[in-house]
Amino acid sequence: MQIFLQTVVAGDICGCMIYADYNATAPVRPEAKTAMLAALEVGANPSSVHGPGRAARKLLEQARSQVGIAIGARAQDIIFTSGGTEANALALHGVAAQLEGKCTLLVSAIEHEAVAKNAGYAGVAIETAYVTANGQLDLDWLRERLVKWDQDRDGTPVLALMMANNETGVVQPLSEAAALVREAGGLTHCDAVQGLGKLMVNVGLLGVDYLALSAHKVGGPQGVGALWVRSGASLKPVLFGGGQERSLRSGTENLSGIAGFGAATEAAIRDMPKLQALSVARDAMEAKLISQAGVTVFGAGVERLAQTSNFAIAGFRAETQVMAMDLAGVAVSSGSACSSGKVKRSLVLSAMGVDDDLSESAVRISFGWNTAPRDFDDVAEAWLEAARRTVLKTA
16 A cells, blocks of 8 residues: 655654545645755745855756746746636736737636636636536537637627646647637636646647646646747736746745655656556546446546546545545545535536536546656445445445
């Protein structure tokens, strides 16, 4: 059984369990820890011109290069932020400000709240971009909507579409959607937080204009992210101050966090083939749960992240599952893990047309860089044991 040691305070181990919640946060990679400690030893501001400051700047730019290489981008087009949420906010608020409100945000129905809620506060018109029952953006809907687009009435179309869904793992038709929007004279923002290190990310091939990333999803520290901005794309800053990050995100950079981000990103790209191979064990786990419990697996008919599974059985409420699995020594989650610890109905599954009873019973299992082969079967057995004590005993 894979053991995950979660440390809240240095030296205090709060639990030993199978960790199957990588889509919420991946355990910090050793490469990231090493890089962070080295950066902390520098102890200087990257904006200072003295020797220690230049040393700090060197580490900062090294990390910028590492992140840029990982997504096929120039280092100078990477803007470091406090996380994926701020990166998404900078893209959406920044483009709305640059276009002086003369735009309409087309926000996919399955976007993370970091996108959906920030779009709501951008001060511009918003429309929902619908998805099909398999959880992918409905390209036919998008095509028809853009054909009817009125620039005078609607302004510039700005699509917000994630690379892969954090709950179901469903991979989105991003390049196709971006091409449609570009042909209509619009812009595309991609929340690639769940894609980095799991899928090939090349901003040139994707054809997007903005792309948000987060360190802690790839085994870096929490509280660090980045926004890639295509050269020449519309964007105004939303934070003002000392002019750091090309004046698009003022504030002294989190040097140790950024160094950890760079190192974790480099390691994640190196390990990507190993992670993608997890799909075999994931599929076997799902087959076992289907055969023995009759679960419904969401998004199974389309491409998904190799290490993500979202399934449900009616009548077995998600919060009950999460607690039962926790008691069994398995960490899983339900829906998004960014809702202040709340377990609530999945808006993603609702957008896919899943009925309320099934949606309220959905649980997400996600693995990652430190997953052991046996974890999949151990997680399945723990879930089946919990189900046998509840819904399956009456079947």
